[in-house]
Amino acid sequence: MNVILQYYRSLGTARTLNLRIWRLNSTSADVATTTKGDEEEEFRVLDILKSRQRTKKKVTRRNDVQPDRADRMSIDQKWGNVWPGPKTFHPSSVPLPLRQGYVPKGHVPPGKKANAELMKIPNFLHLTPPVVKAQCEALKQFCTEWPSLLNSEEAIENHYPVETITSDYCHAGPTIRNPLARIATLRVKLSTLNLNKHAQDKFIRLVGERYDEETDLVTITADRCPLRQQNLDYVNYLLTACYHESWNVEDWEHDKTEEDMEYYDWDKNASKKSLVQWHLRATNMPNDLSDMDYVEYDISKIPNGEEYKNAVSSLMNNGESEETLKNYGAAVRKLLGLPEAKI
Amino acid sequence: MMNIKNFAICCIFKRFNLIENINRWPEFSNRCYAKATSFPDYFQNPVFRKEDQSKLIESSEISKLAALPVKPPAAYETSSTYHDPLVNKVINHVMEMGKKALARSLVEKAFENIKRIQIERYHLAKTPDEKNKIELNPKIILHKAIENCKPLLQLSPVKRGGITYQVPGPITDKRSLFLAIKWLLEATNDKERTIHFPEQFAWELLDAANNTGKVVKRKQDLHRQCEANRAYAHYRW
Amino acid sequence: MFLRYWKKLGRNYSQSVNFRTSENLPIHQNDKHIGLFYTLKQEKCKELFGSGGFPKSFMKQTKTFTETSIMIRQPALDIMNCIQLSDFDKPAIRYVLFGEKGSGKSLTMAHLLHFANEEGFLIIHVPWVSEWLRRVPRHKEMANSLTRDGFVDLPLDAAAWLLHFKTQNRVYLKSADLVTSKEYVWSKREKTEMGKPLLELVEHGINRVKYSCDVIDVLMSEIKILSNNKKCKTFVAIDGFNSFFYPLTRLNTPTKRKVTPEEVTLTTSFMELTKNNWTNAAIVLTVDQLAVPDDRQESYLPRYLLYKKGFEHIDPFVPMEIGRYTEKEFLSCASYYRDRLWLRGPPDVETELKFTSACNPYRFMEQCAPL
Numbered sequence: 025m026n027v028i029l030q031y032y033r034s035l036g037t038a039r040t041l042n043l044r045i046w047r048l049n050s051t052s053a054d055v056a057t058t059t060k061g062d063e064e065e066e067f068r069v070l071d072i073l074k075s076r077q078r079t080k081k082k083v084t085r086r087n088d089v090q091p092d093r094a095d096r097m098s099i100d101q102k103w104g105n106v107w108p109g110p111k112t113f114h115p116s117s118v119p120l121p122l123r124q125g126y127v128p129k130g131h132v133p134p135g136k137k138a139n140a141e142l143m144k145i146p147n148f149l150h151l152t153p154p155v156v157k158a159q160c161e162a163l164k165q166f167c168t169e170w171p172s173l174l175n176s177e178e179a180i181e182n183h184y185p186v187e188t189i190t191s192d193y194c195h196a197g198p199t200i201r202n203p204l205a206r207i208a209t210l211r212v213k214l215s216t217l218n219l220n221k222h223a224q225d226k227f228i229r230l231v232g233e234r235y236d237e238e239t240d241l242v243t244i245t246a247d248r249c250p251l252r253q254q255n256l257d258y259v260n261y262l263l264t265a266c267y268h269e270s271w272n273v274e275d276w277e278h279d280k281t282e283e284d285m286e287y288y289d290w291d292k293n294a295s296k297k298s299l300v301q302w303h304l305r306a307t308n309m310p311n312d313l314s315d316m317d318y319v320e321y322d323i324s325k326i327p328n329g330e331e332y333k334n335a336v337s338s339l340m341n342n343g344e345s346e347e348t349l350k351n352y353g354a355a356v357r358k359l360l361g362l363p364e365a366k367i
Numbered sequence: 368m369m370n371i372k373n374f375a376i377c378c379i380f381k382r383f384n385l386i387e388n389i390n391r392w393p394e395f396s397n398r399c400y401a402k403a404t405s406f407p408d409y410f411q412n413p414v415f416r417k418e419d420q421s422k423l424i425e426s427s428e429i430s431k432l433a434a435l436p437v438k439p440p441a442a443y444e445t446s447s448t449y450h451d452p453l454v455n456k457v458i459n460h461v462m463e464m465g466k467k468a469l470a471r472s473l474v475e476k477a478f479e480n481i482k483r484i485q486i487e488r489y490h491l492a493k494t495p496d497e498k499n500k501i502e503l504n505p506k507i508i509l510h511k512a513i514e515n516c517k518p519l520l521q522l523s524p525v526k527r528g529g530i531t532y533q534v535p536g537p538i539t540d541k542r543s544l545f546l547a548i549k550w551l552l553e554a555t556n557d558k559e560r561t562i563h564f565p566e567q568f569a570w571e572l573l574d575a576a577n578n579t580g581k582v583v584k585r586k587q588d589l590h591r592q593c594e595a596n597r598a599y600a601h602y603r604w
Numbered sequence: 605m606f607l608r609y610w611k612k613l614g615r616n617y618s619q620s621v622n623f624r625t626s627e628n629l630p631i632h633q634n635d636k637h638i639g640l641f642y643t644l645k646q647e648k649c650k651e652l653f654g655s656g657g658f659p660k661s662f663m664k665q666t667k668t669f670t671e672t673s674i675m676i677r678q679p680a681l682d683i684m685n686c687i688q689l690s691d692f693d694k695p696a697i698r699y700v701l702f703g704e705k706g707s708g709k710s711l712t713m714a715h716l717l718h719f720a721n722e723e724g725f726l727i728i729h730v731p732w733v734s735e736w737l738r739r740v741p742r743h744k745e746m747a748n749s750l751t752r753d754g755f756v757d758l759p760l761d762a763a764a765w766l767l768h769f770k771t772q773n774r775v776y777l778k779s780a781d782l783v784t785s786k787e788y789v790w791s792k793r794e795k796t797e798m799g800k801p802l803l804e805l806v807e808h809g810i811n812r813v814k815y816s817c818d819v820i821d822v823l824m825s826e827i828k829i830l831s832n833n834k835k836c837k838t839f840v841a842i843d844g845f846n847s848f849f850y851p852l853t854r855l856n857t858p859t860k861r862k863v864t865p866e867e868v869t870l871t872t873s874f875m876e877l878t879k880n881n882w883t884n885a886a887i888v889l890t891v892d893q894l895a896v897p898d899d900r901q902e903s904y905l906p907r908y909l910l911y912k913k914g915f916e917h918i919d920p921f922v923p924m925e926i927g928r929y930t931e932k933e934f935l936s937c938a939s940y941y942r943d944r945l946w947l948r949g950p951p952d953v954e955t956e957l958k959f960t961s962a963c964n965p966y967r968f969m970e971q972c973a974p975l
Contacts, residue, residue, distance in 0.1 A: 294916040302880060302920065306694045332920065344907040346925075353923045360697055362686045362922065366635075366678065448952045449975055478974035483668050486945050490670050503945055505974065 094119040104155040111150070113142045118149065146194055185216035188259070190252055207247040208255035210263060214240050219270060222277075227270035288340035291319055295336045299329065299359075328358040406438050413440040416450070451506055453513065460548045476565035478505035481572060502576070512575035516547035516582045520593040525602045534602045535593035547582075554581040623936040623943070625676070630684060630719035633676050639933040641673040641940050644718060652717055655768045656731030659710050665969070669944045675937065677708065679924045680715040686922065687719075687886045692837065695880040698918045700845075701890040702906045703926035706966025709890040712926055713841050716888055725839035725886070726782075726827065727772045730874065733847040734895045736761050737865055738854050746855060751818055755869045756857060762816035762870060766809045769823075777803040781835040784826055790815050802826060817869040824873045831884040838885040840877055844895030846906075848875065849914035878918060889918065928963040937968065947972045 093116040097106070106117060115136040123133040124141040136142055174180050189209040193202035214235065219227055227242075228235050235242050244262050246255040290296055297318045303326045304311045313321070323329035335355035339348045357364060411432055414420050423429045443455050454474065462470035485503050492498045502508055521538040524531045538546075551571055558567045574580025625640040627633050633642070649672045658666070666672045683699050690697055701709045720727055736758055749755035770777065782802040789795040794812065796805055802823065809819030831838045848865050855863040865871045878887055891909040893901040900909070906923055907915050929937060938954045941947035947954075953975065961968040 295919050298880075298916065298919050302695055305881065336919070339907060344903070344905045346905075349905060349907075349923055349925075356920045356922050357686075359920060360694075360922070361691065362697070363689060365924075366682060448950060448956050475974035482946075482973065483664075486668055489945065504948060 092116055103152055104150075104158065107149045109150050110146070113139075113145075113147055113149075115139070115142075146200070181213070185212055186263070187211040188256060190256070206250060206252045206255055207245065208252055208259050209243060209245045210259040211241055211243050212263065214242050217267060219267075222273065223270040226272075227266060230266045230270060288337060290333050290337045290340075296321070296323070296333070299323070299326065299332060303329070326359075328355065331355045332359045400439075400441060409435065411435050411437045413437050413444065415440045415444045415446050417446055449506075453510060454506060456544075457509065457513075457548055460552055473564050473568070477568040477572065478509075480565055480569035481505040481508055484569065484573065505572075508572055508576045512551065512572045512582075513544070513547045515575050515578050516550055516586055517543040518546055518586050518589050519543070520590060521546075522589070522592060522596065523603075525599075527602050532599045532602050533592070533596050534599045535596050536600075536603050547586075550582045550585055551575065554585075557581075621935060621939040623939040624673075629722055630680075630715060631722055633681060633684075635681065637676045638678055638681065639675065639930070639936040641675050641936070644672040644674065646672070648718070648721070651774065652721055652727075652772055653714065654771055655764070656735075657710075657714055657717065657729065661966070661969070662711065669946070673940070674711055674715050674718075675708075675933065675940075676715070677712060677926070677933065679926050680712045680719075683716060683888065683922075683924060684719050687723075690886070692884050694883065696840075696882055696885040696887050698878065698880065698887045698889060698921035700906050700918065700921045700923050701888065701926055702892075702904055702909070702923060704904050704928070704964065705893055706964050707926045707928060708965050709892060709926050710843055713843055713888060713890055717839070717841055720839035720841075720886075721772075723839075724776070724837065726776050726831075726836045728769065728824075728827065728838060728840045728877065729772060730765070730842040731768070732895075733842060733844040736870055737847050737850075737868065738895070738897075740854050744855070745813075746857070747814075748857070749817065749869050750814075752869065754867060755872075756855065756863050756867050757817040757869050758855075759813045759816050762820050763810050763813045766806050766816055766819065766823075770803070770806050770810070776836065777801070777806070779836075782830060784822075785829050788822055790818070802830075817873075821869065821873040824877050828877070828882045832882050834884055836884070840885060840887040842874060842878070842887075842889050844892050845878075845889040846891040846909040846911075846914060847895040849911045849917075850896045850900060875917065889921075929965055929968070930963075934958055934963050934968070937965070941969075941972055947975060949975060 097119045113136075115138075118136065120136070122136040122139075122142060124136070124139055125133045127133050134141075174183065187210070189211065190207070191205060193205050194200075214224065214227070217227070231242055231244070234244055242263075244259045246258045246262070249255045249258060297315075300313070300318055300321050300323075301311065304313075323333060332355045335348075335352040339352050342348055353365060414423060414432070420429075423432065443458075444450075458467065458470050458474050461474055482503065482505050485501055485505075485508075489498055489501045489503060492501060502511070518538060520535050521542065522533040522535055525534045526532075551568075555564060555568045555571050558564075571580060571582065575582050623639075623641055625633075625637050625642050627637055628642050628645070630642075649666075658672075679701065686697070686699070701712055703709050717727060717729060745758065745760040747757045747759055749757045776782070780801070783799050784796060784802065784805060785798065787795060787798045788805075790808070790812070794808070794815075796808060805819060805823055805826070809816040809823070827836070827838055830836050848871050851864065853863050853865050853868065855868070857863060878889065880887075891904075891906045893904050893909065896909065902908070906921075910918070935954075938947060938957070947957075957968060957971055961971050
C-alpha cells in the first residue's frame, strides 16, 4: 500500500491521488473512472474487490417458430371461417385472454395455453349469433310456412292439447349424454279430454297428485326407461290407459253410499230433515212426512232455507274452518230470525 | 318536562332498590348450552339485559364491543322483565335429571303459593300499617329468605395428631349461597309424603324470610358450633 | 317510605283504568260494559255454583281475590240479546259455545246462568259431562238399569246432579205450577202420583238413589211438557257436551265391557232434552277439547268435536266463538289483577305477558301466578 502511495505522490496529481484512495477504500468499482485511468496509464491495478462481470449467455432464437396465430388475427376477420364447427378448444385459434382452472386463493387461474380445463369442457365458439343467423338463412329454403290458423297460444292449445316436455343438456364429462335428458313429461288440460262426471272423478283418482286442481292440468312424468323415446312412449301409454280406464264402471262402484263421504249431498242428509222438521214445528204444521218426502221437500218455501243449505254443504264439503263456520252461523241466525252477530 | 321524567325514573329506582341490589348478584358466567360448544377467548359474553345495555351505551363502551364476536346467550338468559339470576339458580338446584321445565314449574308453583298465602294475610290484616308490612312479592321473599339462610362461617375438618378437628373459618360468598339454597331444599324435602313440594317450599321460604324456621336454626347452630370451636382456629394453618 | 309511596302510586295507577262496573244484573248489561268486571253476590254464587259450574282454577282465584267477579264479554251479551229477542213459541234454539282451551267458555256459561236465573228461567245445568263419563274414581257407583235393558245407570252421579238441580232452582221449584202430569210407579210401595210437585220427584231421586237415573229421565220429560204448556221457561246449559259423542267412555261394566256413551241412561235423557222438539226454552252447550281425550283435540271447532252424529243432532245451531282477549279486555283484566294484587311490577310486565300468553285468558292468569 505504501509503495503505491509513494508512486502516486511522485506523479503529483492530487486529484487522481484522492480519487485512488477513495477507490481503494470503496468496495464498489467505479467503472467509468477506472477505464479512463487505464487509458491514461499503462499500469494496470490489480483490483481485488472488483466483481466479476458476468457475460450474458446469448439466447439464440429459432427463426422457424412463427408468432402465435391468435396474435396475428385481424379484428375484422370472419369468425365463422376461423371456427367453423364444434371442436376442442385450441389456444392459438382463439384471440381471447381466457383463463380457467381452480387455484389456491390469491393466485391467478392459468392462461389458455396448455390448459386442460379449457379443453375438457365443450364450447360453443362455433355458435356465435352471426353464424347461427347465417345458417338459419341457409336452412330457410327447406322450411315450410307456419300454419296461419295457429296464430295464437289459444289456437295452439286448442288443436294440440297434449304437450310433451323434454330437456337437452350440455355438460362437462366424459360423455355428452346427460341422464336427465331421458326424462319426458306430458301435460294436458283435463277439460280437453271431454270426460263425463263419473269418468272425470275416476280419472282424477287414478292420476292422484299428478292433477293440479288450480290449473286443471294433468302432468305425467316418466323417467324409468333409459331412452327418451321409450319414456315418451310410456307417458303416452299412461295417458291412454288412464283415459280408457276412467270410462269403465266397475260393479262395486254402484255400492258407494253417503257414508263414504265422497260428496255431501245436503238433500239426502239429516241436516235437511232437521231443517224441515224445524220448519214444520215453527209454523205449527202437522208432521206426517216419510223419509222420501223429506228428500223431495222443496226448501224454497222456507225463508232463508237456500242459504242455510249452501252454508251446511260448504261446511261439510270444504271442511270446517273459521270461515265456513262463520257463514254457517250467519245463515242459521237468518233462518232462526236472530240478530246478526256483532264483531 | 325533562325534570319530571327524571324524577319518575328516580322513583322507580328507589322503589326497586331492593330488587336492584339483589339482581346484581355475582353473574353466573358459566353458561351451559344444549350441545357442548367452546368459543375462543376473544368471544365476549352476551349482554342480554336492557339495563346493562343502556349502561354500556351511556358509558360509551358499546363501541368496543360492537365489533367483537359475542357468544350466544343461554336459554335461561333472557331480557324478560321478570328475569332473576337467583331464581334461575334455585331452579337449577331443584332440577333433577335435567328436567328443567318440571323444576321451573315447581318453583313457580311455590311462588304462587307464597303469593296466595301473603294475599290472604293481606286481606286479613286490619290496619293499613299492618297491610303495608306484608311483603307480597314472592321473589323478594325468596331473596330475603336466602339472605337470611346464608352462613357467615364454616367448619372445615383438619387432621392434627391423629385427631380431626372441626376448625372454624371464613366462607366464600359463593359457598354460603350454595349452602343456603341446599339447606332450604333439604328442609323442604324433609316432609310428609302427602304434602307437595311447592307447598312445603313456600312455607320454608316464608319462615326463612321471617328469620325463623328450620333453615335459619341450622345456620345459627353452625355459628354456635364455630363459636364453640374457636380454640381450634389456629389449626387452620 | 318510598316503597310505600310507590305502592300507593301503583294502586292509584291501576284504578285509573276503569275495569269494574256496578251493573251487577246481567239483564242491564250492554255493549258499554264489555271488558268490565261485575261482581256476583256471595249468596247467589252459592245458590248457582255451589256444587260445580266454575272451573277449579277459577274457584281458587275467587278465594284469593275474596270476591267472584266475571268479565262481561261480547259472546255472552250476544247470546243474552238473542235469547231476549227470540220467539219462545218456536222450537228451542241451540247455542254452541266453542273456542280454544282456556278462552272462557265455562265462565261465559256461568255468566249466562246468572242471566237466566235473574230472568226467571228454570235452570237445567250440567257442570261438566266428562265428570260422569270420563272421570272414574276408585269407587264409581255403576249399575245396570232396571227399566231399560242393556243400559247403565250412574246412580250416585245422578243423585248428586239432582241435588245440584234442586239448589239451583230452589225458588222456582216451590211454585205451584210445576206438577207432574202422570203417575209414576217406582216399585210396589213407592210411587209418585199425578199432580204432585216436581220437588217431590226430585227429593225422591235424592233419597232413593237407586231410582235417581229414572227420576232424571222422568224429570226431563216432565219439564219438557211443562215448558210446552208455558208453565215455565227453561234454560238448558251443558258444559262439555261433545263428551256425549266420543265413541267410548271410560266406564266399564262389571263384566269388563267397555261402555259407549249411548248406553248410559243419563246420555239418553239429556239427548232428548237437547232436541228442538219443544218450545219455551233456550239451550246453551259448550264443546270443549278438554272434554275428550288427547287424540281428539286437533281442532276446537264444533263439527270436529261433535262428530257427524253430534252435529246432526243439534243442527241447526248458532255457533258462538269465545275468543282470546281483545286489547281492551286484556288491559282491563290486567288492571283487575293489579287491583287484586295478583299482578305487580313495572308496566312493561303487561306488554310481555300479553305477548307470552297470546291474550289467552287462562294462560294469562297462569303466567301472572308466580309474579
